[in-house]
Amino acid sequence: MKIKAAVLPATQQPFLLTEINLDTELRADEVLVKIVATGLCHTDLSIRDEQIPFEIPAILGHEGAGIVERIGSSVTKVKEGDHVVLVPASCGKCSYCKSGHPSYCSNFFLLNLGGTRGDGSCPYHDHEGKNVAGFFFGQSSFATYSLASENNLVKVPTDVPLEILGPLGCSLQTGSGTVLNVLRPQAGEGIVVSGVGPVGLAAIMAAKAAGCTTIIAVDVHENRLTLAKELGATHTINSRNTVISDEIVNNIYPGGVHYGIDTTGRNDVINQMVGSLRYMGKAAIVAIAPTPKLEIDYAVFMTGKSLQYVLEGDSVPDIFIPQLIELYKRGLFPFDKLIKFYNLEDINQAVEDSENGTTLKAVLRMPH
Structure with missing residues (x-):
């Protein structure tokens, strides 16, 4: 399927809004998420500035929130139509994951900074058919659709605006x-x-x-x-x-x-x-x-x-993010006061405003 994405074409360069081809033949544990909005985080800019290694060109973004569009054959955690927040990927099988510390997953760097699936396949391609790195923190949410695994999705209630919830996946839970x-x-x-x-x-x-x-x-x-x-x-x-x-x-x-x-x-x-x-x-x-x-x-x-x-705050996102949402609903965690919205095509303005301090937490709305 064709999606719109803000692609980092090279290091030290602005983002480029372009059309990307996404292979949506899901693996058993994968989930296709229609992104509603995603936060802009300093970690995204660390890739641009070469502070963290990642394949380029790339679709970044790791504070996504959206709606489940399709699920793989073995997925039981979410169903189509669920509201979800996307969080960093973890294997769910190593000793750190099983002991309640998925942020320190043994496979953290492969799953979050590898740029491809664990087997090396890449479902994101440009108009020439060349690979574009994805799966940034398991999601690459600077795009209208994201391919994730059920391990890095947190189901959230529908009585809170979905467009504000993405930053809970990284900066706010940290x-x-x-x-x-x-x-x-x-x-x-x-x-x-x-x-x-x-x-x-x-x-x-x-x-x-x-x-x-x-x-x-x-x-x-x-x-x-x-x-x-x-x-x-x-x-x-x-x-x-x-x-x-x-x-x-x-x-x-x-x-x-x-x-x-x-x-x-x-x-x-x-x-x-x-x-x-x-x-x-x-x-x-x-x-x-x-x-x-x-x-x-x-x-x-x-x-x-x-x-x-x-x-990542050493949290178990499935437990901690709903707790933060409950604190927000009770007026004890008013994180919405930090947010300023931008359209996806204005991502470079959002970057500039974030870097000069005029915007605290930029959130990009998708052009659906």
Whole structure:
């Protein structure tokens, strides 16, 4: 079938809206999804900027939401007409998947960054019949239709607008899951979030829902800090002209906060975050780093502090995403306040607005 897709034709290039031929002869476990809308995530741009290896030309996109169009012969998880959110692919069979950690699936890189099916076949082709890499994070949702497996689909209720739900599949579950599934703060504790883009703001909303009473947002954009305050931050710091750790330890939370999350990947910011922790404080990094090495000053890393990298919020999406939707319905996770809609053909404007900070979470509507 012919589909419309925003294709990355080469690294460091804008996306190109074009017609793609998609082979829709489904494998037994595959599902054809009509994409309604999909989020634009920094990880998509990391492919463009060669920070993550992936075959080019490619259809990217990994925060899709849509309606099940057809299912393979062995699929039982969803049926035609179901509303679904697409999430990163996982095998469902390895020890990490079976123990509730699909984000660390043994086959994660093959399934999400291989560009083809596991057997090497590619169902996406350009008008000349040449392969176009797909299955980005198991979905390649910068397109009107996506071919996925039932493992990376989450059925969602129909009483919430489907077009807003795609970002729950990656950025929003990353920020909120890191708080609720990994750090697990207790009511009354304190947390600092460095970088309050979509991931950081999701962490702030989750920290508020968990009962944290000191929630510190750190960024260089005043508009983001203002929104962070609206969504639950009790304190904000513009790190452009303030030493984060000194301000927190001396003026906001004497002795340091219990937890920290970094969404920037910057060594200097991470050092300041770790320096803001109390003894035995815990910190998590969720960013794709702009540099190949992480360097921590030994002095700020003493006194029992710990630091770990977290993928996709270490969540089980089938459980966690419905929980986030329920929090949203109760007014406790108002993530729709982050979203600005664009049409698929305006993807390059969405990229520009996201990179200059005028848009927090761009969501692309499909031209159905």
